[in-house]
Amino acid sequence: MLPKKDILLLKHLLVHKKNEEIKTILAKLHPADIAEMLGEIKNVNKKIFLRLLDTEKAAEVLEELEPSERLTLIEDMTEAEIVKILENMSVDEIIDLFQEMPNRQVEKLLSRLPGSYYDELKTLLKMAEDTAGGLMTTDFVYLFSDITVSDAIDVVRQFGQDAETIYYLYVVDEAKHLMGVLSLRELISAPRHKKICDIMHKKVVSVDVGLDQEEVAKTISKYSLLAVPVVDKQNRLLGIVTVDDALDVMEAEDTEDIHKMAGISPEEDVVLTSSIWGASKKRIFWLVVCLLGDLLSGMVIDVYSGILQSVVAVAFFIPVLMATGGNVGTQSLALAVRGIATGELNTKNLTAFIKEETLAGLNVGIICGLVLAVVAFIWQKNIHLSMSVGISMGIALMFSAFIGILIPMLFNFLKIDPAVASGPFITTVVDVCTLVIYFTFSMAFLSRFSGKLGPGFGPGI
Amino acid sequence: MLPKKDILLLKHLLVHKKNEEIKTILAKLHPADIAEMLGEIKNVNKKIFLRLLDTEKAAEVLEELEPSERLTLIEDMTEAEIVKILENMSVDEIIDLFQEMPNRQVEKLLSRLPGSYYDELKTLLKMAEDTAGGLMTTDFVYLFSDITVSDAIDVVRQFGQDAETIYYLYVVDEAKHLMGVLSLRELISAPRHKKICDIMHKKVVSVDVGLDQEEVAKTISKYSLLAVPVVDKQNRLLGIVTVDDALDVMEAEDTEDIHKMAGISPEEDVVLTSSIWGASKKRIFWLVVCLLGDLLSGMVIDVYSGILQSVVAVAFFIPVLMATGGNVGTQSLALAVRGIATGELNTKNLTAFIKEETLAGLNVGIICGLVLAVVAFIWQKNIHLSMSVGISMGIALMFSAFIGILIPMLFNFLKIDPAVASGPFITTVVDVCTLVIYFTFSMAFLSRFSGKLGPGFGPGI
Structure with a gap:
């Protein structure tokens, strides 16, 4: 939330090459604000600004940027400069950056980083990006269970400087098995001579290293944690995921959900991709699937084309029926998909929900049907x-309404992500059904009650 | 993530009225797990379980539940019992609960709570629910700027017990103006004799008490904070919002975004409402608006009905053209709305984005057009x-694609929430345009090249 005038001032100073003044201003700004400002200016200027920051601040600013943006900023730097910045970045952020780089460059940089980093980063690089392992950091504080509170405080003082958080202290045995957890709050208010094993919580909420990142975020949210420990199958502590990463994951997953609902395949960088084909690729799958599906609707019209030729006005109401049906289907889908995602919909209230929403569909159907009937008669x-x-x-x-709920429920039951039943898919199914209903009733009413029909009337098959 | 067998065991014990055993099991469970379990069982049993918890745990479990669910659970309790539980709940959660209750009951409970609560709760109750003020808690630790580090540590020890977080310590003057902030980490590693004003950060990220809750969550996320202070116009510290509340807000806003996109008006309790009319109300607005809009599509067909009567097959392709157009429009809408919400779309890349997505629309248009032309010819x-x-x-x-981007952009420019331009709305606009394009081309091609047309051919106006 940097004021516009500050950005203008910085731009002004940049034009006049007043580097010292820029340095003074940047030093006072929060890294998140600098990152936001970089998003608003040209790439060339971004690089100049970055060079005017000291290494530590430059690292913090890079951490705030999207991984794909980071690459552009450092591409002109020498390896030595990059390594200096990396040394100031937290392990999980280095991994995010490496995942965007070509393997050769990663290997080169790894070989220039201090030895202690090498094995750790190598292991982390192997984890899948969207799991607890890909999200975690190894910068955390651990304690052995047999030390005293007073020793533990020393450990925190000594090793806490570089840790991502010191507010949760994880207790492990010699083989790094997770034994318990203690908050800093509890540690500092405990008697100094007590043993850690006597005051720690033995029941620890932890996540498996392979758990999907969305589930990790949900765990942190559910138990209101500041961080969650990541363990392997043998319950050995590998790292921690902090709550700020959970917030980022939630935002990313939110975007993914909305895109999926609209029938867009998930992609890395969604807003601006490098090629036009990239922007089309993520859209085309559902479009073609639904195109073929919607030809079925055309075939329904073909079958009943006799009635169209007799009473052409029947065609005038095809759009409004199809569109309203599609809208109601999409509404139900949105309710069902979110209900499943947040856990508000469960086995207990499932039937009640289906019944309620189907009745709501009938309810809006009666209202919309009356409105339409009146308008149709006037017209x-x-x-x-x-x-x-x-x-x-x-x-x-x-x-x-019924279809819009049933299909995602069915997908969920079959362990398929219910968001895959995107809006376009539901709309296609609904369109076919709506047209069959419409033509069946048109036939019935117009053939029985109307004398106007010619000999071509009736299904054309 | 309570295993199914534990739930079954508890249910079994409940049937056999083994209350002591239930107590022992419940005492060991995390409040969030108990809350999750309560979601799966009958209301009568929920109340029994709640009574088997000690007051403190019962308060914690209630805090984990949705505000609307809490009411059902405590409705049979005496006022004395409720007051006991309230005394163990944090202030922001009490407010959430009060907001669900009838005013009379709130007044009665307020009068029975300890005096110190009264003014505080009264003030908080006046704040709008979805602002920083409605979200904040007043259980935080503050320090005066002129005390020493060693005195500050004593303050934390003394007042930290009931605080929502002690990891951020806010520094104020006598009139409670926010002067600075200090993390517990910094406090415990600082020399004991130093003054707080010499080690505190003077630049504090804070939010105004009236700020929308979504913006509060975004601020916490942007600066990776554990809590953000809430201040009034005079920069007086009123409370704090913690990161766990930000996570809850994000989940709720996620749901709201997806519902809005599908043309569902935001409502309090979305999954199960008390009445069928409730479930219909949130859907009907956009349905009727779009119904009337889609009648325009019907009028387009009316204008060109001559061609339908000559070549009835023209009608067979109305559904596929309308549906695919609507799908592409919704995709663009989803990309634009999320881009605006996350800030990925800004004034700098706006034109590039519109150009890219419109070209992507042409791209998928060419592919879908070819597929459809081939299928149409075969058919x-x-x-x-x-x-x-x-x-x-x-x-x-x-x-x-162009319309799907332009409309939300325009809304955003006019300071209208872009999510209001819901999928149904875009689809309606797109439908009308698509039909005009289709009939214009049908007329041109079929009248110029085809000899099959009868005398009734041409727009019917």
Whole structure:
């Protein structure tokens, strides 16, 4: 939330090459604010600003940026300069950066980093990006269970400087098995002579190194933690994931959910990709699937084309019925997908939810059906047509609400991500059903009650 | 993540009224796990379980539940019992609970709570629920700037017990103006004789008491904070919002975003409402708006009905063109809305984004157009029809991508929440445009190249 005038001032100083003044201003700014400002200016200027920061601050600013943006900023730097910045970055952020780099460059940089880093980074690089292992940092404080509180405080003083958090202290045995946890709050208020094993919590919420990052964030949120320990199958402590990473994951997953709902395949960098084909690729799959599906709707019209030729006004209501059906289906889908994601929908209230939303579909169907029937009558002055349109709307909407819930539920039951049942997919299914309902009722009403129909009337098959 | 067998065991013990055994098991469980379990069982049993917990644990469990659920659980309790539980809850959670209760009950409970609570709770109750003020807690530790580190450590020991967090210590003057902040980490590693004002950070990230809760969560996330101080216009410290509340807000806003995108109005309790009308109300607004909009599509067909009567096959492709156009529009909308929300889209890359996505629309338009033209030719054996269908698809999709971005951008520019431009709304606009494009091309191709058209051909106006 850097004021616009500060950005203008910095730009002004940059034009006049007043580097010393820029340095003074940047030194006072929060890294997150500098990162935000870098997002608003040209790439060339970004690099100049970065060079005016001291190494520690430059590292902090890089940590605030998206991994893909970081690469552009450091591409002109020498290896020595990059290594200096890396030494000031936390381990999990270095890994994020390495994952964007070509392997050759990573190997070169690794060989120039202090020896202690090498094995640690190598191991972390092997973890899948979107799991607890890919998210965790190894900069945490651990204590052995048999030391005293007073010794533990010394450990925190000594090793706490570089740790991501010192507010949770993890207790381990010699083989690094996770034994317990203690908050700094508890440690400092405990009698100095007590043993750690006597005051620690033995029940620790931990996550497996392979757990999906969304589940890690949910665990942190559920237990209101500041960090969660990451362990392997033998319960050995490998690292920790902190709450700020959980917040970032939540934001990213939020974006992914909304994109999936709209039938966009998840991609790394969504807003601006390098090629036009990149921007199209993530859209095309569901589009073509649904295109083929929607041809079924065309075939339904083909089957009933006789009625269209007799009463062409039947065609005028195809768009409104299809669109409203699709809208109701998408609404139900959104409710179901979010209900499943947040856990608000569970086995206990499932039936109640399906019943409620289907009835809500009938309810909105009755309202929309009445509105449509009245408008149709005013427009076309044909009572049979307006009745068939209104009744079709009512039934189609109830049906759409039901389908919009049932399909994601079914996917969830079959252990398929319910968000895969995207809006476009639901709409396609709903369209076909709506048209079948509409033409069935049009046939019934217009053939029974109307004398206007010619000989071409009836299904064309 | 309580295992299923534990829940079954508890249910079994409940049936056999083994209350002592239940007590022992519950005492060992994490409040968040108990809260999760309560979500899976009947209301009557929930109340029994709650009574088997000691007051402190019961308070913690209640804090984990949704505010609306809490009411059901405590409705049979006496006022004395409720007051006991309230005394063990944190201030921000008490406020959440009070906001669900009838005013009369709140007044009664307030009068029975210890005097110190009264004014504080009264003030908090006046704040809007979805602002920093509604979210904050007043249980925080503050220090005066002129005391020494050693005195400060005593303050933390003495007042830290009930505080929501002791990891950030806020420094104030006599009138409670926010002067600085200090982390516990910095405090314990500072020389004991130093003055607080000499070691505190004078630049503090704070939020205004009236700031929207989503912005509060974003601030916490941006600066990777564990808590953010809430101040009034005079920079007086009123409370703090902690990171665990930010996580909850993010989850709730995520749900709201997805619902808005699907054209569902935001409501308090979304999954199960008390009445069917409640479930319908949140859906009906956009449905009726779009219903009326989609009648425009019908009018477009009416205008061009001459061509339908001559070549009925033109109608077969109305669904696929409308649906694919709507899908592309919704995809663009999702990209734009999320881009705006996360700040990835800004004034700098706006034009590049619009250009990229419109070109992506043309790109998918060409692919979908080719697929459709081929299928149309195989199906109808009419080269002119298949050409008009294919070309319409290409142009309509480019246009849909453009509209899907432009409208939310425009809304954002006009300071209207871009998520209000919901999927249904975009689809309606896109439908009308698509049909106009389709019929224009059908007319051009089929009248110029086809001899099959009868005298009724041409726009019906």
